[in-house]
Amino acid sequence: MIKFDRIKSLYMTFQKRVQKILDLLETYGEVEIRQLATGIGVSEVTIRRDLANMASNGLLYRTHGGAMKISDVIKPVSFVSKAEVNLKAKEAICKRAAADIIDGDVIFMDCGSTAFRLCQFIKNKDIKIITNSLPIVNELQGSAVTINLIGGEVDITRQAVHGTMALEHISRYHASKAFLGIDGITAEGLYAGSESEASNTLAMAAQAGRTYLLCDATKIGKTSYLKFNDLSLVDILITDYNGSEVNKFESKGISVYSVTGS
Template identity: 80%
Template sequence: MTFQKRAYKILELLEKFGEVEIRQLAAEINVSEVTVRRDLTAMAANGLLYRTHGGAMKISEVIKPVSFVNKAGVNIKAKDAICKRAAADIIDGDVIFIDCGSTAFRLCQFIKNKKIKVITNSLPVVNELLDSAVTINLIGGEVDATRQAVHGTTAYEHIARYRASKAFLGVDGITVEGLYAGSEHEASNTLAMALQSDCVYILCDARKVGKTSYLKFNDLSLVNILVTDYNNPDVTEFETKGISVLSVTV
């Protein structure tokens, strides 16, 4: 089968499923996984798809906004294990940033009794922490109803006024080459919070490790600690970049 025919079949499968794995493609097309990897790399270079750690994703699936509600309901057990571990590093007196990611939101249940200050652009985080021991600082700006978050120039200016001991942030993808986001707004907020923090935690479930997305917004120098349920041996690649990896078991 020629490359053109394989590419057509790959795009057909992406149209059907949105995201596919290398093993699945190799079985469907009846070629080796090595051939599939080579095809995906070539197709990604031509802008036909996005490469992920274990396969590929349809471009429209990456670019279109995903509602907070939809994201929050995915992979809850992993997110809870990640956030429980991250919360163990938060002590009374801390000032922390929490962004609008669905993983970072799961941190709330583990910090309600801590005497800390939380600075956030996430409306669900604010709602979850009301009537708790936590003091809340809601970032101002324009409200994105789909993401249930505050964005915009005013939000970035607000963030720049504060300094935090720790930031707990999410990304749409992380590779040894850098950090990826699904939109410029989310990337800008994440970057602004990280730059105003003494220690930056990335909370990231296994689906996002090795995955690229719409926008690469920074290299790994931004990150101090990665908390993840991704337990493959190549996670040590992040440690060679100076990142401490805290692995959790789901």
Template identity: 60%
Template sequence: MNFQLRKQKILSLLTEKGEVETAELARALGISEITIRRDLNQLSDDGLLYRTHGGAIPVSEPDSPFEFVNKAAANQAAKDKICRKAAAQINDGDIIFMDCGSTVFRLCQFIKNRKIKVITNSLPVIFELQHSAVSLNIIGGEYDAARQAIHGTMATEHIQRYKAGKAFIGVDGLSAQGLFAHSEKEAAIATALATQSSYTYLLCDAGKIGKTSYLNFAGLELVDAIITDGDPAELKYCKKKGVTVMGV
């Protein structure tokens, strides 16, 4: 039985019972306790459960009041691979920026157990992380109902008051000409986050590579690294600009 199947069964039993023990899971799945412990540790790192002494309990959250309509469900498998790689770049104690992009939103599930501070303008990100180990700083400003995010002059001024070690941002398109966005508001937030961060990661699925949209808001130099499921060979122009390309 591979990890994905074991994961489904573990989470199903956890939902059914409310709490599980390592020995109980080993018997139910017919595998060793060593393997179960390794699986539980991985699921805990991904924010899908909480480890206890000898077992695990579920991550309990109320039903979300937000319907995140900004493509959060599109290309989930690719986005999750990207975000698992992104989460590996985050350490306890880090201060990070997260924008309101749909790929960045998927990062939440992988960092819930991290003792970090997140500064964000995304209401769905805030909701996802509110009952976790993460400390939150909510960017203030004008509420954009369509994007469920905070934008505007006050938001960028808020960001300028803080420094973060790492920023995680998304774009609507990426080409040799630079980074593209659908709106000036989102471009302004992404630029502000990257400017106030020591190191900026662009989370970009393959569908956005080579794509241009309404606004070419920055050169490739705005970011330090790109994490993508796309073909690194297509991003040679990024490497020429000194941008690290991290495949998944």
């Protein structure tokens, strides 16, 4: 348990709170919302807002219950910022996805920021996860989950493992389900930001009994750098989008699970 003296000022400015939070992270590496609120003398709502702002600026890594130093979790600003975008929608999507994960499952999880949010809902499940995501490995350490980290070259920007050896690793395993993200989806197909990410997505889907696409509304109708497959890759789409594109996806044989992300 972290112990630190309560700060006397009840009217500490945001800038001073930021500095105190950073000082505590430097000392302890990880802090919890409740402990920060008590120590700084503000509400948990204020601390949550402060942590969200700091994460979006790359000052810390936001965990479900608090925050960690960036250097301790080896997550660059780009991943942290991406993980905080549309947070409520991503959490609603992942809560629904977790409902389909049962004890004994073996699942693939890719390096997407939405898939990462699934971690908080599955920590107590007796399952095996095969992933190329370093943030997911870090988040699930010490949980009930058994982790199989895919081997290969580390992509520092994406904090993920890619490459020929990674694809070979994936091909050796079979999973009951795969939970994947993409950069865009239209009625014409699936889009990725790079060939390496597209290759991993294809490899995981090929080795899974059922493929789930975790996709917030900003990805619907969006095209990207690379169209890498048609919609036949996907069995189930979980999204907070509820517009006309849903009918097009369902006509292609995809089951669409709609959630409320606000």
